[in-house]
Amino acid sequence: xxxxxxxxxxxxxxxxxxxxxxxxxxxxxxxxxxxxxxxxxxxxxxxxxxxxxxxxxxxxxxxxxxxxxxxxxxxxxxxxxxxxxxxxxxxxxxxxxx
Amino acid sequence: xxxxxxxxxxxxxxxxxxxxxxxxxxxxxxxxxxxxxxxxxxxxxxxxxxxxxxxxxxxxxxxxxxxxxxxxxxxxxxxxxxxxxxxxxxxxxxxxxxxxxxxxxxxxxxxxxxxxxxxxxxxxxxxxxxxxxxxxxxx
Numbered sequence: 674x675x676x677x678x679x680x681x682x683x684x685x686x687x688x689x690x691x692x693x694x695x696x697x698x699x700x701x702x703x704x705x706x707x708x709x710x711x712x713x714x715x716x717x718x719x720x721x722x723x724x725x726x727x728x729x730x731x732x733x734x735x736x737x738x739x740x741x742x743x744x745x746x747x748x749x750x751x752x753x754x755x756x757x758x759x760x761x762x763x764x765x766x767x768x769x770x771x
Numbered sequence: 772x773x774x775x776x777x778x779x780x781x782x783x784x785x786x787x788x789x790x791x792x793x794x795x796x797x798x799x800x801x802x803x804x805x806x807x808x809x810x811x812x813x814x815x816x817x818x819x820x821x822x823x824x825x826x827x828x829x830x831x832x833x834x835x836x837x838x839x840x841x842x843x844x845x846x847x848x849x850x851x852x853x854x855x856x857x858x859x860x861x862x863x864x865x866x867x868x869x870x871x872x873x874x875x876x877x878x879x880x881x882x883x884x885x886x887x888x889x890x891x892x893x894x895x896x897x898x899x900x901x902x903x904x905x906x907x908x909x910x
Binding site: 723730735753758 | 866
């Protein structure tokens with residue numbers, strides 16, 4: 674998994690590529706912890722995400738809870754297979770997916 | 772039938788998934804199904820690594836049986852750790868808001884939802900969890 678962050682003032686775009694699994698989710702969690710403190714608009718670009726397990730879902734849920742308190746969060750360019758996982762776990766109801 | 776024995780620690784997750792992927796490639800499994808199987812295998816192996824041996828080291832056995840004529844795959848995970856039936860756990864309420872959603876319980880729920888069959892047995896001191904998944908050969 675690779676993470677690329679782009680800041681524009683209080684907005685942050687996090688572009689992820691690869692697999693968000695048990696091995697990589699802690700890295701994503703730590704990256705977010707370090708960078709969303711002053712963020713009011715968080716966007717995850719999922720163009721290159723091909724896989725997400727429950728470890729990754731937990732990180733997204735935690736980020737969503739944080740952003741509910743301090744601004745907004747959305748996911749863009751989610752692939753069909755990954756969308757299937759969001760649907761089956763009810764994450765389509767709690768995440769803003771464009 | 773092929774078998775893979777490995778120490779049940781999360782650091783070995785990728786070795787387990789590579790073993791399963793190699794088998795799936797032999798029967799031309801579609802990408803979407805492969806991802807679902809990999810996720811199910813990850814959730815089960817990580818569960819074993821986290822809970823079966825509670826701090827001690829122990830082995831996990833992953834047994835793969837291919838059925839090219841259907842086509843389908845059976846994967847059995849065996850450990851001799853603490854008896855634990857993950858299927859007995861109540862499903863998480865997926866209709867709750869983000870604030871009310873619990874962290875946890877999602878992994879095995881995803882396994883149940885994405886596989887055709889999930890069976891648990893406790894036999895001769897072993898936890899035996901089998902998943903089955905089939906696909907259309909033209910998909």
